Amino acid sequence: MEVNVMQDILGKNDALADAMKADFAARRIFVLNLMGSPGSGKTTLMEATLRALSGEMRIAVIEGDLFTSKDADRIGACGAQVVQINTAGGCHLDAPMVEKALKSLDLDNLDLIVIENVGNLVCPAEFALGEDAKAVVLSVTEGDDKPMKYPLMFKESAVALINKTDLLPFTNFDLPQATEDIKTIHPGAEVLPISATKGDGMDAWFDWLRKKVNAKKEGAV
Ligand code: MG
Numbered sequence: 001m002e003v004n005v006m007q008d009i010l011g012k013n014d015a016l017a018d019a020m021k022a023d024f025a026a027r028r029i030f031v032l033n034l035m036g037s038p039g040s041g042k043t044t045l046m047e048a049t050l051r052a053l054s055g056e057m058r059i060a061v062i063e064g065d066l067f068t069s070k071d072a073d074r075i076g077a078c079g080a081q082v083v084q085i086n087t088a089g090g091c092h093l094d095a096p097m098v099e100k101a102l103k104s105l106d107l108d109n110l111d112l113i114v115i116e117n118v119g120n121l122v123c124p125a126e127f128a129l130g131e132d133a134k135a136v137v138l139s140v141t142e143g144d145d146k147p148m149k150y151p152l153m154f155k156e157s158a159v160a161l162i163n164k165t166d167l168l169p170f171t172n173f174d175l176p177q178a179t180e181d182i183k184t185i186h187p188g189a190e191v192l193p194i195s196a197t198k199g200d201g202m203d204a205w206f207d208w209l210r211k212k213v214n215a216k217k218e219g220a221v
């Protein structure tokens, strides 16, 4: 019974997500579902990304949070279109929430939408939002055991950003081991070590995004 209810919820979510994905395809907007724990650095990553790329592409950010508009305020300060979703305690975004948020965006003038999901390594990976790709941010302060403990998130993500590499000397995080674990869970995944605050590794991330956005523009995604 409970399994059927859950399948029904996911079925309805996926049907709406498919319709949104078709609309994004028609508009040639690349959409990224950005996931990761609270404090992994998702919003800081987006601030740095907007600073680097907003001169060459039109970017909007949808900010998912349990409460407050603190992150949307940070993103808005970078000059991007931004809309906040407050889930009022809900631990993930779903397609109806994103569909509603899209009404606040100028979709005719966008190349990239990044949906920053609620900070959580578990259920955000289960809910499609119409995205072209998922990305996960894992900070070295969280521990290198997280990919094996939360495999779905890493299996679903096309790219895993290992953030706060500037703090590696102060942790026992084993970067080669974490990379190997992620590749075991998801052989096709890109693993990019970065420091969103210091800038290390960020060019590889910008290149990854550029390639995806350009491919979508050319209708190749
Ligand atoms: Mg955030």
Ligand code: ZN
Binding pocket: 090, 091, 092, 123, 124
């Ligand atoms: Zn949830």
